[in-house]
Amino acid sequence: MKTATLREVAEHAGVHTSTASRALNPETRDGVNAATARRVLASARSLGYQPNPIARSLRTNRTYTIGMLIPDLMNPLFPPIVRGAEDVLSEFSYTLLLANTDNDPDRERLTFEALRSRQVDGFIIATAWRSHPLTSQAVEQGLSVVLINGLVDGLSVPAVVADYTIGIERAVSHLVELGHRQIAFVSGPVRMSPGITRLTAFKQTMQSHGLEPLESLITVCDAWSEREGARALRGFLGGGTDFTAVVASDDLLALGCYDVVSEQGLTCPGDLSIVGFHDMPFVDKLHPPLTTVRVPHYAMGAESARMLLELLGQRPVNVRVASLPIELVLRGSTAPPTLRPGPHGAEHSSSGGCHRSWR
Amino acid sequence: MKTATLREVAEHAGVHTSTASRALNPETRDGVNAATARRVLASARSLGYQPNPIARSLRTNRTYTIGMLIPDLMNPLFPPIVRGAEDVLSEFSYTLLLANTDNDPDRERLTFEALRSRQVDGFIIATAWRSHPLTSQAVEQGLSVVLINGLVDGLSVPAVVADYTIGIERAVSHLVELGHRQIAFVSGPVRMSPGITRLTAFKQTMQSHGLEPLESLITVCDAWSEREGARALRGFLGGGTDFTAVVASDDLLALGCYDVVSEQGLTCPGDLSIVGFHDMPFVDKLHPPLTTVRVPHYAMGAESARMLLELLGQRPVNVRVASLPIELVLRGSTAPPTLRPGPHGAEHSSSGGCHRSWR
DNA sequence: TTGTATGCGTTATCAA
DNA sequence: TTGATAACGCATACAA
Numbered sequence: 210m211k212t213a214t215l216r217e218v219a220e221h222a223g224v225h226t227s228t229a230s231r232a233l234n235p236e237t238r239d240g241v242n243a244a245t246a247r248r249v250l251a252s253a254r255s256l257g258y259q260p261n262p263i264a265r266s267l268r269t270n271r272t273y274t275i276g277m278l279i280p281d282l283m284n285p286l287f288p289p290i291v292r293g294a295e296d297v298l299s300e301f302s303y304t305l306l307l308a309n310t311d312n313d314p315d316r317e318r319l320t321f322e323a324l325r326s327r328q329v330d331g332f333i334i335a336t337a338w339r340s341h342p343l344t345s346q347a348v349e350q351g352l353s354v355v356l357i358n359g360l361v362d363g364l365s366v367p368a369v370v371a372d373y374t375i376g377i378e379r380a381v382s383h384l385v386e387l388g389h390r391q392i393a394f395v396s397g398p399v400r401m402s403p404g405i406t407r408l409t410a411f412k413q414t415m416q417s418h419g420l421e422p423l424e425s426l427i428t429v430c431d432a433w434s435e436r437e438g439a440r441a442l443r444g445f446l447g448g449g450t451d452f453t454a455v456v457a458s459d460d461l462l463a464l465g466c467y468d469v470v471s472e473q474g475l476t477c478p479g480d481l482s483i484v485g486f487h488d489m490p491f492v493d494k495l496h497p498p499l500t501t502v503r504v505p506h507y508a509m510g511a512e513s514a515r516m517l518l519e520l521l522g523q524r525p526v527n528v529r530v531a532s533l534p535i536e537l538v539l540r541g542s543t544a545p546p547t548l549r550p551g552p553h554g555a556e557h558s559s560s561g562g563c564h565r566s567w568r
Numbered sequence: 569m570k571t572a573t574l575r576e577v578a579e580h581a582g583v584h585t586s587t588a589s590r591a592l593n594p595e596t597r598d599g600v601n602a603a604t605a606r607r608v609l610a611s612a613r614s615l616g617y618q619p620n621p622i623a624r625s626l627r628t629n630r631t632y633t634i635g636m637l638i639p640d641l642m643n644p645l646f647p648p649i650v651r652g653a654e655d656v657l658s659e660f661s662y663t664l665l666l667a668n669t670d671n672d673p674d675r676e677r678l679t680f681e682a683l684r685s686r687q688v689d690g691f692i693i694a695t696a697w698r699s700h701p702l703t704s705q706a707v708e709q710g711l712s713v714v715l716i717n718g719l720v721d722g723l724s725v726p727a728v729v730a731d732y733t734i735g736i737e738r739a740v741s742h743l744v745e746l747g748h749r750q751i752a753f754v755s756g757p758v759r760m761s762p763g764i765t766r767l768t769a770f771k772q773t774m775q776s777h778g779l780e781p782l783e784s785l786i787t788v789c790d791a792w793s794e795r796e797g798a799r800a801l802r803g804f805l806g807g808g809t810d811f812t813a814v815v816a817s818d819d820l821l822a823l824g825c826y827d828v829v830s831e832q833g834l835t836c837p838g839d840l841s842i843v844g845f846h847d848m849p850f851v852d853k854l855h856p857p858l859t860t861v862r863v864p865h866y867a868m869g870a871e872s873a874r875m876l877l878e879l880l881g882q883r884p885v886n887v888r889v890a891s892l893p894i895e896l897v898l899r900g901s902t903a904p905p906t907l908r909p910g911p912h913g914a915e916h917s918s919s920g921g922c923h924r925s926w927r
Numbered sequence: 928t929t930g931t932a933t934g935c936g937t938t939a940t941c942a943a
Numbered sequence: 944t945t946g947a948t949a950a951c952g953c954a955t956a957c958a959a
Contacts, residue, residue, distance in 0.1 A: 929958105930957105930958085931956105932956090932958095933954100933956090933957100934955095935952105937950100937951085938949105939948100939950085939951105940947105940949080942945100942947080943944105943946075
């Protein structure tokens with residue numbers, strides 16, 4: 210089932226392949242007699258001509274394909290990102306080559322080279338390492354790269370992120386407004402861009418409310434996983450420092466906290482308010498529904514593709530970082546702290562809202 | 569940043585390009601002097617030679633790319649399927665081209681043609697329509713296609729599915745063992761292969777237990793969505809036929825049932841047992857945790873890729889349908905029917921376990 | 928405005 | 944065992 214070739218179209222129209230080529234290509238069509246152009250187009254249609262992108266690519270060094278590197282499609286973060294990118298890419302007749310890296314440097318390198326050797330026109334990279342030689346080298350070599358979900362330290366490269374800082378700000382402020390003063394933070398890995406950004410934002414927001422972010426109420430996790438989230442909360446509960454609320458840097462971390470809450474016979478939000486981050490699918494179905502920061506993943510994916518396409522365009526474009534708006538989604542996992550009779554009792558005292566009963 | 573070409577390698581090694589090509593290609597390497605071969609390989613390595621797949625494809629008509637058509641990556645079903653496929657494809661140096669179709673025939677056709685014109689070596693198609701001209705034509709034209717998640721009526725084509733029938737059997741039998749007799753079924757679209765398969769399995773299993781599948785307790789939904797699931801359950805509740813349990817053909821449908829349960833002030837599993845299908849991520853976190861049929865999506869994706877690769881291999885292979893094992897995951901949404909005092913009261917009577925109180 | 932000629936980087940056929 | 948040559952399908956510099 211071979212499709213017609215340019216030559217066949219040309220013969221059918223009674224012109225030479227070069228003329229046919231020009232007529233078929235909108236860019237060069239005006240250099241050809243309108244009548245012949247019409248004739249060629251008619252022939253092409255009648256023969257069901259489809260240009261062979263392989264041959265074209267060999268000639269033009271453009272494949273109209275984009276390589277996308279993500280850690281793991283099975284992390285609920287990524288499907289909407291990928292889908293957003295694919296939607297705009299396909300709109301512009303680009304095709305997406307997708308590869309998972311599991312955040313494993315070797316696998317990253319391998320898949321990157323595989324895509325590169327396939328002559329993809331550009332890359333969308335979703336591995337959010339702050340230090341990422343792969344990206345640095347790619348940029349150095351003049352490859353077109355757009356980062357999504359994070360930045361690389363010290364590297365000027367187009368990127369799409371969300372207003373993570375504002376997200377954390379909203380989360381913390383919400384808790385403070387509810388009356389919480391002792392707020393714990395479950396941080397994602399600080400070697401990853403969103404991890405450090407959110408941790409920093411947490412500390413700053415606390416201070417801007419006149420609250421001290423206590424080291425004993427901050428745990429930096431090794432991964433964005435439920436297990437790590439659970440570990441963090443267990444640590445807080447056994448750590449001897451009172452707290453009435455937890456901000457998690459990610460919904461999976463928050464889910465881990467949920468597990469510990471029921472494991473320890475506590476209640477949320479009665480004993481402990483919890484805020485997540487990302488608004489993953491179905492966290493509104495949890496018990497209680499998770500208050501969380503909604504990140505516009507689909508829009509981010511779409512924007513990253515638009516940015517890359519722009520980068521690939523003729524005219525030079527200045528590097529920029531798009532930061533998409535974010536919102537706090539109020540649900541059932543946050544409430545005012547319960548004032549239980551404690552040794553001091555005052556809401557603002559260091560052990561106010563003392564919940565040590567669940568230790 | 570151009571990579572070295574074959575010609576450069578040949579010159580460096582002091583041989584002709586054709587010799588270099590032969591030396592580099594394991595298939596043809598034995599047709600070349602061992603010493604020269606070594607010399608060529610050394611040159612290639614020292615120049616960092618990477619074959620240009622575009623040029624190779626133009627010549628060989630093989631791209632080592634696979635096109636994958638899925639309805640929507642944002643449906644939690646598909647990420648593991650895609651990931652499974654990508655993992656084995658990349659293992660064999662194939663690259664995945666991914667496209668979403670939204671089950672829209674026009675978009676399907678467009679993306680299919682786009683991938684085809686890119687000369688993908690084969691297709692993995694995850695749109696489970698029972699009647700699918702696209703697939704039929706592709707097969708007719710001799711394209712390599714593997715279906716995943718469904719079959720096309722009357723078409724002999726390799727496919728990977730799971731034992732959906734057994735899954736439904738287990739679900740229904742589980743409910744029957746718990747004592748349920750009036751069991752409703754929320755069916756997916758019957759124009760889709762998994763939809764009709766599960767509906768048929770439900771009816772058969774009911775009959776095998778000596779129970780009559782009542783039309784008034786079966787609703788065929790238009791989509792695998794929460795909204796449709798909710799609509800179905802509302803219909804049952806307002807339909808005048810008693811029932812104590814619901815089997816949903818999909819977890820999203822089951823989620824819709826959950827919504828109606830709380831909307832109507834009912835309890836699950838107290839008033840109503842619910843079984844889902846698929847074991848989507850996080851349904852174990854629902855309240856109550858969803859009893860559901862676990863479908864091995866990742867393994868299915870991986871198997872579909874293996875099958876396609878085999879199909880692409882040299883020796884002809886007979887069409888087959890791989891049906892992967894499935895299991896029922898018992899969680900909190902199923903329990904024995906509550907025996908409330910009803911007009912008849914007998915457990916096995918037609919209105920036994922009458923729960924009309926929630927009408 | 929159209930045709931000629933050439934090359935993109937490979938592989939495959941044929942001779943030597 | 945190796946080299947010369949053509950061809951895959953298209954785009955483009957140049958000539959007409």
